[in-house]
Amino acid sequence: MGGPVMTKAELLARCEELYEDLDLTSVREWKEQNPGGRAVGYLPTYVPREILHAAGVLPVGILGAGEQLEIVRGDACFQSYICHLPRSVVELGLSGRLDVLDGMIFPSTCDVIRNLSGIWRILFPDKYTRYLDVPQNFAPEVGGAFYEVVLRELWSELCALSGREPDDEALRAAITLYDANRKLVRELYDLRAAEPWRAPASEAYLLLRAGMVLPVEEHTRVLAEYLALVREEERAMVDNARVLLTGAFCEQPPLTLIRTLERAGCDLIDDDFMPVLRWLGHDAGDALETDGDPVRVLAEAYLGDEQESACRFVPDGQPKGARLVETVRRRAAEGVVCAAPSFCDPALLERPMLQSALDEAGIAYTAFKYAENTGQMQPIREQAGTFADTIKLWGDE
Numbered sequence: 001m002g003g004p005v006m007t008k009a010e011l012l013a014r015c016e017e018l019y020e021d022l023d024l025t026s027v028r029e030w031k032e033q034n035p036g037g038r039a040v041g042y043l044p045t046y047v048p049r050e051i052l053h054a055a056g057v058l059p060v061g062i063l064g065a066g067e068q069l070e071i072v073r074g075d076a077c078f079q080s081y082i083c084h085l086p087r088s089v090v091e092l093g094l095s096g097r098l099d100v101l102d103g104m105i106f107p108s109t110c111d112v113i114r115n116l117s118g119i120w121r122i123l124f125p126d127k128y129t130r131y132l133d134v135p136q137n138f139a140p141e142v143g144g145a146f147y148e149v150v151l152r153e154l155w156s157e158l159c160a161l162s163g164r165e166p167d168d169e170a171l172r173a174a175i176t177l178y179d180a181n182r183k184l185v186r187e188l189y190d191l192r193a194a195e196p197w198r199a200p201a202s203e204a205y206l207l208l209r210a211g212m213v214l215p216v217e218e219h220t221r222v223l224a225e226y227l228a229l230v231r232e233e234e235r236a237m238v239d240n241a242r243v244l245l246t247g248a249f250c251e252q253p254p255l256t257l258i259r260t261l262e263r264a265g266c267d268l269i270d271d272d273f274m275p276v277l278r279w280l281g282h283d284a285g286d287a288l289e290t291d292g293d294p295v296r297v298l299a300e301a302y303l304g305d306e307q308e309s310a311c312r313f314v315p316d317g318q319p320k321g322a323r324l325v326e327t328v329r330r331r332a333a334e335g336v337v338c339a340a341p342s343f344c345d346p347a348l349l350e351r352p353m354l355q356s357a358l359d360e361a362g363i364a365y366t367a368f369k370y371a372e373n374t375g376q377m378q379p380i381r382e383q384a385g386t387f388a389d390t391i392k393l394w395g396d397e
């Protein structure tokens, strides 16, 4: 998306094009422009993209096929009581749409993704496939030491793929680049919370999705351009219900679902879409000033952030849902939409605990399930519309 500065409509149209492009055309173009460059896909929820960048590899977020692909072969690999995401990822792979990728990383998000990594090895024996474990113990001498070893292994494997040598300077530079990106993602969320009519969730979602396929430098430029455009724009204030959405950290809802929630009167002022973009909630690079080892810096950045997620262990004494309640308060949300993918064990097993925390805090919520290819929006529109009306009519009582 280089060249002259775009209008907001052009910028969003380009992001929507990327969102719909299951053939990863932008990744193919990147490889043509960067001979010898490698591209490696990764599944939700978190991978250390800095390591990929430092190895000369373009990280490509693979989030399934949304509403657009009929699943035939993908269904053969999974039982009917498994979520939709792995089926469409298999379908994308077997239909050749992911051929441009030189490998795939499967983070330890859940058993389904773990099993998918094994299936991938069988289906694509010639491609690099990595199951990526992340620590669930956050003591630096335990989880930190473990994660450092994992990161060093990953880095050296990716460098072998790209034909480079691990270079600390390249990793430091990558950390700085991703910090700049995370800073603008935080700004986007802050703007949504402060003036949701200026940066609606359906627009922000497209911008975030673009971050799955664009090189980080380009995605940062896109975010900066969008923020500059919407801050200047005259846009009518809308008095919708201020709602936080949780549960959509892996299989993503279709864009139509987000638009439906907005049309039903909900301003989504925060969410957990694509958590890889916000997993580190601070500038990891700050620690580079005191610690010269960028791998250790990255490992400790992971430990240090208390990101609440269904796939991250919450130590005893820190009840599940405490972070959600704190975010609702901090963002001045009026209610919560618990929206989880059908058959998503992590999200659905966590949901009762989150709902107990919301009940205890007296915070209104509504809950439903979706799939990435959910097409029938009317029931969701009615449920969300009733929820928004309830908040507006009786929220302050």
Ligand code: SF4
Binding pocket: 083, 084, 085, 086, 109, 110, 111, 112, 113, 250, 251, 341, 343, 344, 345, 346, 347
């Ligand atoms: S949607 Fe849930 S169950 Fe499915 S792969 Fe993602 S985390 Fe696992």
